[in-house]
Amino acid sequence: MTLTRTEALSLLQKFGIRPKKSLGQNFVVEPNTIRQIVELAGVEPDDYVLEIGPGLGSLTLALLETCRHVTAIEIDDILIEILEEVAGSQPAEKFRLIHADAMKLDLKQLLGEKSSHWTLVANLPYNIAVPLICDLLEQVPLITKMIVMVQREVAERMVAEVGEKDYGLPSVKIAYFAEAKIVANIPPTVFLPKPRVESSIVKIERYETPKVSANAEILFTLIQTAFRHRRKMLRNCLKESLALEDFEMTGIDPTKRAENISLQEWELLTKQIAQRVDK
Structure with a gap:
């Protein structure tokens, strides 16, 4: 079950909603796309699902049919009213609606009250x-899988590999914690209002342990510094942290730039710093 395009339009009209650009609101009003998202998520009857930005509740309804429990977090006052009308009759053990900014919640504690594994x-x-995705990967290990729809250019940044033009801090950070891949591209026509760009569905599956064993705090500080000056050579932008001898010890060319350094090479540089600190 999900909302039809007509039902979605009717709700928007009934509550006098004009999608807010400041909140990035583009509502999915095509039932086939909703079903596609749920299918790609591979949600099982015993699964616990977190939904952030449920909007009109189309995806919420489809998830409630499929899984054990949905916790939905919505920041918009009027959309909360709609969600209460659309899904508010669900029992508390099945559905929890939270009116809040997801970026400001302690999700680790909130989700831990219900289950140890979330999608x-x-x-x-x-x-x-x-x-949000980077914070969830870093701070909320209870979330073991993500199926998210984002702008296509954002998706390409998330899954980019070393040497590609979109490779940056988000790509490296996500690759440290999880495997990420684009599993579908979605046209603007399924949204209301219709965005100017395509969207993509990205599947992110967390590793049991991070891909590399380097100190995460040192690793991400190093990478952030390097990508802040991505056109500079490593020997210049990281001179406060790494000496030329460190590059020699790791076998990494100091004239390379951040966009040409793999996660495994970042690991070597991080360990070189950690080794010096421990002495």
Whole structure:
């Protein structure tokens, strides 16, 4: 079960909603796309699902048919009213609706009250997608899988590999914690209002342990510094942290730039710093 395009339009009209650009609101009004997201998520009857930015509740309804429990977090006052009308009759053990900014919640504690394994399934607002995903991977290990719909250019940044033009801090950070891949591209016509760009569905599956064994704090500080000056050679942008001897010890060319360094090479550089600190 999900909302039809007509039902979605009717709700928007009934509540006098004009999608807010400041919140990145583009509502999915095509039932086939909703079903596609749920199918790609592979949600099972015993699964616990987190939905951030549920909007009109189309995806929420489809998830409630499929899984054991949905916790939905919505920041918009009027959309909360709609969600209460659309899904509010669900029992508390099946559905929990939270009126809050997901970026400001202690999700580790909130989700831990219900289950030790969660799946994030969401059409994420474009303005919070990357920081939210990176924060969830870093801070909320209870979320073991994510199926998220984001702008296509954002998706390409998330899954980019070393040497590609979109490779950056988000790519490396996500690759440290999980395997990420684009599993579908979605046209603008399934949204209301219709965005100017395509969207993509990204599947992110967390590793049991991070891909590399380097100190995460040192690793991410190093990478952030390097990508802040991505056109500079490593020997210049990281001179406060690494000497030429460190590059020699790791076998990494100091004239390379951040966009040409793999996660495994970042691991070597991080360990070189950690080794010096421990002495």
